[in-house]
Amino acid sequence: MYSSAYPHDPIEQLFPDVFWVHGSIRVGPGMRLNRNMIILREGKELTLINPVRxxxxxLRELDALGQVARVVRLGDFHGLDDQYYVDRYQCLFWAQAGQSTYSSPEIDVLVDEASPGPVRDSLFFVYRNAIYPEAALLMKKHRLLITTDSLQYHRDWRYFSGFTRVVFKLLGFHRGMNIGGPWLKRVTPKGGSLQHDFERLIQLDFDALVGAHGQVLRMGAKAAVRAEVRHLYGYEEEA
Structure with a gap:
């Protein structure tokens, strides 16, 4: 049984051959929030990142862009619509080992930092210390970092219900760049830290960022992430 298709914006181009859909999901009574899907095109093939039905x-517009060849799951907590797309297009499913929140589809291509990216000039970053799988994808040509729950840029609260806005603010979310607090609490080992993972991440060459929630930050993303890492871990990191 597949999830419903919730309200969403039209497919929009971010960069040449990079598109996104800004949509929504209902997670409980009175609780609705936004979520995003990224579409990568290479030739006639499409790759869906953080799929949203x-x-x-x-769907007809998606089919006009090309043929869906693969679905890529970057975070263990996002996978609601993966099976729908795998079944619809009979495409390959890429994910890290150890998926627990959504145990299907069956993984065809394992994701790790040694894996080639799904399209040219892309590479995977893996949060090695997280106890649940979480990764990011860097589009080197566009200096675009695609994340799931780990990093989210919130410019507005469109598609959020009033109740969800209150809950998110109580959880520490704010306008601007956010390290996802609930995600971080859940994936950090007891007595451990993801500080080293974030320090590795800010060595990547990116300037734009889009997560599975929030909006697109087209410029200044690396500086914004660096500031959040400094704030979270209480230290000064040299530029």
């Missing part, structure tokens, strides 16, 4: 008209 589209409504029928948008």
């Amino acid at each position: 589209l409504q029928e008209e948008a």
Whole structure:
């Protein structure tokens, strides 16, 4: 049984051959929040990152862009619509080992930092110390970092219900760059830290960022992430 297609914006181009869909998900009574899907095109093939089920008209637009060849799950807590797309397009499913929140689809291609990215000039970053799988994908040509729950840029609260806005603010979310607090609490080992993972991440060459929630930050993303890492771990990191 597949999840419903929730309200979403039209497919929009971010960079040449990079598109996104800003949509929504209902997570409980009175609780709705936004979520995003990234679409990468290489030739006639499409790669879906953080899949979000589209409504029928948008599915036709997706098909007009190319043929869905692979679905990539970057975070263990996102996978609601993966099976829908794998079944619809009979495409390959990429993910890290150890998926627990959504145990299907069956993984066809294992993701790790030694894996080639799904398209040219891309590479995977893995949070090695997280106890649940979480990764990011760097599009080197566009200096775009694609994340899931770990890093989220919130410019506004569109698609959030009033109750969800209150809950998110109580959880520490704010306008601007956020390290996802609930995600961080859940994936950090007892007595451990993900500080080293974030220090490795800010060595990557990126300037734009889009997560599975929030909006796109087109410029200044690395500086914003660096500031959040400094704030979270209480130290000064040299530029």
